[in-house]
Amino acid sequence: MLKHYTATLTEKNVLAPNVLQLWFDLVDDTLEFKSGQYILLEVGNGFRQYSIASSPQFNKKFELLIDTTPMGIGSQYLMNLALGDHIHFRAPLGVFVLHESNLPKLFLATGSGIAPMKSMLEFMHEMRSPQKRILLWGTRTFEQAYYTDIWKKLGRMKGFDYTFCLSKGDVRDHCSKGYIQDALNDIFLHNSPQSFEYYVCARPTIVESLKQYLAQKSVPESNIFHEKFT
């Protein structure tokens, strides 16, 4: 059920240029949600949607991951928020959530589209999910990637692997050169595209191009779940 909440900013970190990690404590309340869902944040006279980046195992605090590049009212509001400030929001919203199936899962994200996937992957890790899962995360350079300690920690668990798909710059461990589609081409050399379930989160044009690519590979639409960061 959609509820109104108040929360206090308790931690604010710059993870990369134009990328903020914000942690909030709920004020006299708990937030029940599913990994992948988002909040509707009051900003000035309007609202902005932000995915919850932390696992639902925490219900007294939660994390947001903000790309401030658009620099509109949402970005400016969150950039100017100081520790101890209150936010008001409604939650939980969204149908971009984990589905129960036995298919291995491929998580495809660019930029801050990683937010709902971090929540999903941490949750699966905490639940000791036996399902195979692979994250392909597109960023321009390695310097623009973050949460690297988290991916390393999750990567120690059997069944999870991750690759940063870098369109520019030098590659290193867990990196490949090119776009997400290039990394998928490599995976499909040894696996059938139809043998996976897909979770896609990015700006609308990228989501559409990935969906088109998967359609060309004859992946049924019912195996593709997506969230567009408009």
Ligand SMILES: Cc1cc2nc3c(=O)[nH]c(=O)nc-3n(C[C@H](O)[C@H](O)[C@H](O)COP(=O)(O)OP(=O)(O)OC[C@H]3O[C@@H](n4cnc5c(N)ncnc54)[C@H](O)[C@@H]3O)c2cc1C
């Ligand atoms: C379901 C959902 C979940 C979302 N979750 C997140 C999240 O977890 N983290 C997050 O950072 N955002 C997320 N977004 C996007 C977020 O809601 C805002 O739309 C975004 O932050 C821009 O808000 P703004 O007020 O700063 O800019 P706006 O005032 O909305 O836009 C300012 C201008 O910038 C343009 N613009 C938009 N995006 C970009 C861009 N990437 N680069 C350059 N220009 C741009 C717009 O077209 C507009 O002209 C989500 C969106 C949806 C729909």
